[in-house]
Structures are given as structure tokens and as C-alpha cells.
Amino acid sequence: MSSELTDFQLEIAGVRLGHGTSVPVAAIEGLARPAVRGEVVERPNADGAWIGPDWYEARTLRIDCAVKTPGDPAAAARIVAQLEEAADSPRVRTVGGAVLPLRIKWPGAPVRVLFGRLRKVEPSWEQAAFGWVPLDLEFTAPDTRYYADVEQRAELRLGWLSGGGFTAPVQAPIHVSDGDLSGQNRPGWVTNNGTVDSYPVLRVYGPCANPVITHVETGSRIDLGITVPAGEYVTVDTRPGQRTVTRKGGGTLATTSPLGSFRLPPGRSEIRWTASDPTASARLTVAWRDAFKTLVNPKENLAR
Template sequence: MPQQRLGRVQWGPLQFGPGSQYSVTGVSGLDDLPDIRSDDMARPGQHGEYTGPDYTGARTVQMKLGLRGQSPDDLRALSLTLRNATQPQDEPAALQLLDQDILVWGKVRKRSIPYDAEYLWSIGDAAIEWYCADPYLYGLTERSASTAAYSPSSGRTYPLTHPRTYGSAGTTGRITAVNAGAAAAYPVLRIDGPVATPAIENVTAGGVLTLDATLQPGEYVLIDTRNRGVQFMGSSPRRSWVRAGSVWPQLQPGANEIAYRGSALAGAPGQSSLLTVTWRDTSL
């Protein structure tokens, strides 16, 4: 359960906080709202402004650390380990607050490990700043749910026999995805064939995403709704498959009902297409 006490923090191979030689003495920017990027404009000839939707900018997280060595050489080793773990990065990495159930994706932009002769024996201080171009706060647990494409029941077999036989009950093609955060989550969708013209609908929020594509058995496509990327077999871009007018699904806070439909392929009896939805609880 999330707690007010910060607890353990994981950055790459390093862990800060209880049980480590790096104590966390202060954090800022984590629960703060990032700067707002607004579309406000003045009302000509009137008091006030017209206001549009508000979007946030990047998030900056600053953390102060206390280094607690056993000797001057041990303190120096702690400083070098911290320095090596906070090098400039090409891509964001996960900063995990393990006891608060929070994950942010950041890049180290500033680092301070001052030398203080008065405390040279075993105690030192440091400060790290992470730039988070993605300002969202994510839950540590990656959630997932799957469903086969909708198919009707086969019904009764004619002519009637004794005992009477019925076809399969069919599948609903629906799942419920719960976003326990306070902001909309951007799920990753995986569609496994065989299927033609797969369609994913957020029944709760409205909107359908349809692909004008055919997937054979063993083929799949990954859809990243945040980046609006579509990759066949996880690597080949297929953005052109998205039908005009499609709505990229988001998971609003709370329960979201997702429906999956598609057309069966000839020659693939008994093989059902599968939709897998993956997401994290999301807040700002």
C-alpha cells in the first residue's frame, strides 16, 4: 500500500533509502503539478479570456541524498558509484519509488556531489535532478487483460437428435480494464491473428480503432496508443493500417469496458484471434 514515508527508491542498480548507504533527505517535484501549457487568449473588447484545455509540460524531480560511509575510502567509493550511475542518457530510464508505488521515466540532467572537508571522515551529501519529458506518474505494476474476438454462439444443430446437441457458447469479446489512477492511461494493444479488419472499442468512453489489415495465424501487431505507433510483428511500421476516423483508445480513471471484434479467416477453423491490453495506473 502506498505510504507517506518515502521509503526505498530504485535507480538502475542503485537503491536509495532504508537499508542502503544512501539516505533520502528530500524530494521535490514528485507530487507537484508540472507547469501548465495553456491555450488561453484574451477576449477582444471584453474582460477576461477564452480558455482551452490545459496540458502539462515536463516534470522535474529533485532528490537530496545523504552518503553514509564506514571510512573515508568507503565514502569515496559511494561517491564514485553514484557518479557512475548518473551519467548522461540517450533514453529515459525508470526511477522507481518502491514503497509509494510510483514510477517515472527520467533522464539525469544535474548532479551535485560536493566535497566537504569538515565531514570527510564518513558522511557526505549529494543532489540529483531528473528531467521527465513524460510527466505522468505510473503505478509500478503493469496490468494486463486479454480476450478473444467476439463470436456468436453456434446455436442448435439440425436435424434434431437425441440427445440434442448445441454449438459452442461463443465469446463476448469484452474485458474490463481498471485504471486506479487519476488521469487517462495510454494502453499498449497487441492483436494476434488470425483475423481480418480487427476493431477495438472503448465502450465506456466511446470511440473505435479499426485496422484495415489481415493477420494470418502466428502474426501479430503492437499498437502504442500514446505514440500512435502501429508495428507489425513488433518492428515493422504499419501506421497506414489505421482506418480514417478511428479513435485511439484511452483508459479513463476507473473501470473501462473494451470490446474486440474482427472477421474470421477462411481456412483457420477453431483458431481465435486474441486482443491483449496492457497498462499502468496513471496520474499527474
């Protein structure tokens, strides 16, 4: 379980950095707006220039810190080794798209998370005998968004009318509802409490055939065109850098549906799905995190 963080603290691979820890931080670069790439073309025979679209580069955090364990150089070495192990983990380093979380607690906001890799762990051992090891860290997040610390989940049985149904005795005319005419508790509602689009991880559990998942507000649709046997599942990961469809055992599936367009905009929206299932036991799970443009949401600050 993740540890609690206080203001001006970070956590990478179980190592806490920042105020009140054994790893004080002198400076951090990269928390604000990420760098952009885009063309600036001079206008021929005219003043000024034409500016093309700006696209964000990966967010890179450069952390100037030091391990401070007076009288205990071995403890300092263990902390450095823990960070080096995280950077060198084969499950992250040698797998395309694999990332690890960096948790940040800043004043005026709850804990936010960046997902990326430790690309640099560079200690200076000259003063290690005194329990002081200056340390340069570099963490690169391919997705520039900040995410909520806690993942949200929703589960949808086949047919979003599962909340209602028939009441015996059945008499004509027959009315079927979702059990909540206001729609407030319909199973397909999902809420992104952030300020920018979030991309969910969808998982279809069999038995079912030809599952189709639709985001109602945007009209985005994922048509898998496959059969998922009982006891199996298929994972549709729409997150940037992770956009794949995989079976339970890890096999990759092809799809013509644009996974990058399936997103949860800020606020509440609805997901529906259909499939062929004679047992009525298939289900869909949706997992997502609130997503934010900035480390501190201005609205959160104003509310305090």
C-alpha cells in the same frame, strides 16, 4: 525484479535513494502539481484578463541528495557510476520517446512510478575520500501522471463470446451467451483503479486481417486495415509520447485512427475487437497501469 521500497524511498536504475539507504535525500522538488503553460491576455479597456487553457509541462524532479558510504569511497563512486550509466544508456538517451522508470514510495500510498529520463547527474567529489559525495539529480517525466507499480494485462480471443457457446444437443431456438449472464467475468472487461485516464498498449497476434479494436464506453476505435500473419503481431501503443503502430520486427505502420483518444477512464470499462480469422486462434492482449493525478490518492488516505 524490483526491490521493495519503504516510505520516503525512491529507486532509479536499481539505485535506492532516501530514508534508510546509502543515498540520503535532503530535498525533492516537483512531486506536487506540475507547472502549466497557457496564455493570460489582458482585457482591453477593462479590468482583469482572459485566461486560456492551461496545459501541463513535463514533470521535472530535482533531487538534492548525497552518497554516504563512510570509509568506502569506492562504493560511493560505484553508486554514482550506476546512475551515470543509466542516464547515458543509448537505448534511452538516443531513442525518441524512450524512458526509464522512477519508483517512489510515499506515506499513505503504494509504490508509484514516473516514466522519464535522468537529465542531470552531478556529483561533487571534494569529500569523496570520506565516503561523502553530494549529488544533484534531475529527472524529467514527459507524462505527468503517476502510475501503479504493477502492470495489468488482459487477453481477448476473437469474439468476446468465447466464454460461452453451444451446448449439445443443439435444438432451436439457439441462444449464445458469454457464459456469464451477469457480465462480471466477460473477457473484455478492464479496470483502471486510478483517478485519471490510462492509455493501454494493445497487441494483435495473427493470423487475422483487418482488426478493429473498440473501447465500448468512449466509442474510440482503432481500425488497422492490415493483415497479421500467423506467428506475427502488431503493437499499438497509445501512451503519451509513445503513440505508434509497429510490427514484430520493428517496422512502423501508418493509421488514420487517433491513438490519443483510445483511453481507459477510471473504473471498469470494456474492450471488444473484430477481425477475419479462419483459424479462430488470433488474440488481442491489453496492457495498462492504473494512473493517478497525485502521488497519494486522497481516497486511499481516508480509507486508512
